Amino acid sequence: MTVAEPARWGRALGQAGRATLHLFLAALLAFGLYLFITVLLITAIATVSVVGAWLLPETVLLIRRIAGAKRTLVTAWTGREIPEAYEPVTGPLRKRLRIAVRDPGTLTDLRWMAASYVYGALFFLALPLWPLGLVVDGVRCGLGRRAALVLPWITRLADVEAGWSEALLKPSPRARLAARVEELAATRTDAIAAHGAELRRIERDLHDGAQARLVALSMRIGLAVRAYDHDPRAAQRLLADAQDQAEEALTELRHVVRGIHPPILTDRGLIGAVRALAAISGLEVAVRVDGLEGEGVRAPAAIEAAAYFAVAEALTNAAKYSGADRASVVLERLRTGLRAVVRDEGVGGADESGGGSGLPGIRRRVAALDGSVTVTSPVGGPTVIEVELPCVW
Structure with missing residues (x-):
C-alpha cells in the first residue's frame, strides 16, 4: 500500500x-x-x-x-x-x-x-x-x-x-409562476407604500422648510416695499433679511432635490457620487470599483439611484451606530447587474426591526427594482450590507 x-x-x-x-x-x-x-x-x-x-x-x-x-x-x-x-x-x-x-x-x-x-x-x-x-x-x-x-x-x-x-x-413551472406573481404583488405593494411615504416626506420638507422660508421672504419684501418711502434704512435691513431668507430657501430646495435624485449622479455618475459620499461620511472610507470604470459604462438611472441611496444609508448607519472609524465600499459590475457592498468594522448587531436603522427602506427601494439585500451583522462585527440590482449593460 x-x-x-x-x-x-x-x-x-x-x-x-x-x-x-x-x-x-x-x-x-x-x-x-x-x-x-x-x-x-x-x-x-x-x-x-x-x-x-x-x-x-x-x-x-x-x-x-x-x-x-x-x-x-x-x-x-x-x-x-x-x-x-x-x-x-x-x-x-x-x-x-x-x-x-x-x-x-x-x-x-x-x-x-x-x-x-x-x-x-x-x-x-x-x-x-x-x-x-x-x-x-x-x-x-x-x-x-x-x-x-x-x-x-x-x-x-x-x-x-x-x-x-x-x-x-x-x-412545477406553474407553482414557480404563482410564487413569482405573489412575490411581485408584494413587491409592488411595498413599492407603492414606499412611493407614498417618499411623497409625504417631500411634501413635509417643502411645507416645513422651503415653503415656510418663502412665506417669510414674501413678508420681508412686502414690509420693505411699505417702508421704502418713509424709512429707506429699515427697507434696506428688510431686503437684507429677505436675501438671507432666499438663500436659505434655495438651500432647502437643494436638499429636497437631492432626496429625489441627487444631481451629482447625473453630473459625475455613480462612482463619483459614492466617492463624494465617502468624503463627507465622517469615516475613513475606502472605495473600490470593479468593472465600472470606462467610457460609457453606466447602469440605468434608477439602478444607480438605488445603489447610491443604499450606500448613503449604510454609511450613515455606520457613522451613527457602529462605533467604527473605518469602512469600505465596493462597487462591482456583474454579468447580470450591479453589486454594492458596504462593510464596517464596528460593534455589529444591526437590527432591522428598529425604526431608525433605515435598512427596511433600503430593502423596499431595492425590491422595487427586483433586487436583493443581504445584511450580515453578528454581535461584535463586522457589519456587511450587500445590495444586488439586476440590469442590462
Missing part, C-alpha cells in the same frame, strides 16, 4: 459513512410515510363526510412539513437547495380548502409521496447494512478488493436516491 492509499481510503470511508447516514435517514422518512397513510385515509373520509373538512388544510400543511424535511435532507447531501413554492393556507375555512386543493405545490408533494411509497420501500429494504459488513470485512483484510467495490456503490446509491427526490420535489 502506498503512502497516499490510507488517505484515499479514509476519504472513501468518510464519504461512504455520510452516504449511509443519508440513506438511513431517507429510509426512516420513507417508513414514516407509510405510517402517514393512516392520516391520509382519515382525512379523506372526514373530507368526504364534510363534517371533518377542516382536516384537509391541516393535513396539507403537515405534508408540506414532511416534504420540507426531505428537501433539507437532500440539500445536505447534494449541496443544492430545493426551492419551495407554496401558497399560504390562510383565511376562512372555504378559502383554506380551495388553496389546499388547488395549490400546485400540493400536487408536487403528493406526487413525491406516491413515488416514495415505491422507491422508498426499496431503499428501506436495501438499507446498506450488508455492504457495511463487507466494508468491515474489507478493513479486516486490509481494505481489499471487496471494500473497493462496496464503497462507491453506497455513494452512488445515495446519489440516486437524492436525485430522484430532488427531481420530484422541485416546484
